[in-house]
Amino acid sequence: MSDDLLRIEGVSKTYKGGVVALHPVDLAIRRGEIFALLGPNGAGKTTLISIVCGIVVPSAGRILVDGEDAVVNYRQVRRRVGLVPQELSTDAFESVLATVTFSRRLFGRSGHSAYIEELLRDLSLWDKRDAKIKDLSGGMKRRVLIAKALAHEPDLLFLDEPSAGVDVSLRRDMWKLVHRLRERGVTIILTTHYIEEAEEMADRVGVISRGKLLLVDDKAALMKKLGKRELDLTLVEPLAAVPTELAEWHPTIENGGHTLRYVFDATEERTGIPSFLRRLGELGIAFKDLETSKSSLEDIFVDLVGDAK
Numbered sequence: 001m002s003d004d005l006l007r008i009e010g011v012s013k014t015y016k017g018g019v020v021a022l023h024p025v026d027l028a029i030r031r032g033e034i035f036a037l038l039g040p041n042g043a044g045k046t047t048l049i050s051i052v053c054g055i056v057v058p059s060a061g062r063i064l065v066d067g068e069d070a071v072v073n074y075r076q077v078r079r080r081v082g083l084v085p086q087e088l089s090t091d092a093f094e095s096v097l098a099t100v101t102f103s104r105r106l107f108g109r110s111g112h113s114a115y116i117e118e119l120l121r122d123l124s125l126w127d128k129r130d131a132k133i134k135d136l137s138g139g140m141k142r143r144v145l146i147a148k149a150l151a152h153e154p155d156l157l158f159l160d161e162p163s164a165g166v167d168v169s170l171r172r173d174m175w176k177l178v179h180r181l182r183e184r185g186v187t188i189i190l191t192t193h194y195i196e197e198a199e200e201m202a203d204r205v206g207v208i209s210r211g212k213l214l215l216v217d218d219k220a221a222l223m224k225k226l227g228k229r230e231l232d233l234t235l236v237e238p239l240a241a242v243p244t245e246l247a248e249w250h251p252t253i254e255n256g257g258h259t260l261r262y263v264f265d266a267t268e269e270r271t272g273i274p275s276f277l278r279r280l281g282e283l284g285i286a287f288k289d290l291e292t293s294k295s296s297l298e299d300i301f302v303d304l305v306g307d308a309k
């Protein structure tokens, strides 16, 4: 048995009208991992997971789930996959219990009431089991979407933007559920544009931008890359150039010489800031203000895209 549950090989997508949503993507997802696909709006995240779930037809490439081709053996593969989409589209007049049981039967599973009950309890939906979906709050509807996706006990679960429009309590419940599912051996792929979400949940992270998978890395390694911070010092007297005595910190001069910028790694125990400030003092370089900022996701993407060229 291979370690990879899912293999995406050269998968690309050009929509009718010519929008290239995905350039050829190669990606292997390991059995039992939580993988976060991180990218800004329109990056191609939904397109990629919709292709794996058989909702969107790829323009090229192939998808293997446990070695089985997801297009050729669509039915077998689809039974193993659960998808929590961003929005609920149907079932408004059904009850919670009926719609979740229906989702289970759709994939040829018997109406295993003990499993469904546990699932609805896990999602705080058991008390609402007889309520019609149209009468639920937005957050409860999201919970129903998760229950529907899990109803047939998939071993590969996709969560599309699980945090979009979700309150803190549902987000926390969802993260707990995701960790519990992983303990049961479910492999999970989620899309997000929140670094925090990737950080909280994922074992590995893939960064996607403009239809290109720019990098795939263990979370710890990626967070190190994303953990850059800038220290900006507003100087009393402008500098024409970086003094050679400061070379080891590689600072830059910004703002016409009025700002001295030092980029440091916030995830390191030793940031280099105390020694940098001490050296400035020794050199008699005075500053009147000091500010730190985190590199924004956009900066990081720009960096990554730049590196990828």
Ligand SMILES: Nc1ncnc2c1ncn2[C@@H]1O[C@H](COP(=O)(O)OP(=O)(O)OP(=O)(O)O)[C@@H](O)[C@H]1O
Pocket (backbone or CB within 6 Å): 015, 016, 017, 019, 020, 021, 039, 040, 041, 042, 043, 044, 045, 046, 047, 048, 193
């Ligand atoms: N059915 C479609 N027809 C034409 N273009 C589409 C279609 N679906 C998506 N696109 C385009 O493909 C690109 C990728 O969209 P996709 O929804 O996959 O991105 P995303 O990363 O999931 O974004 P978001 O975070 O906003 O959901 C976008 O430019 C989008 O406008």
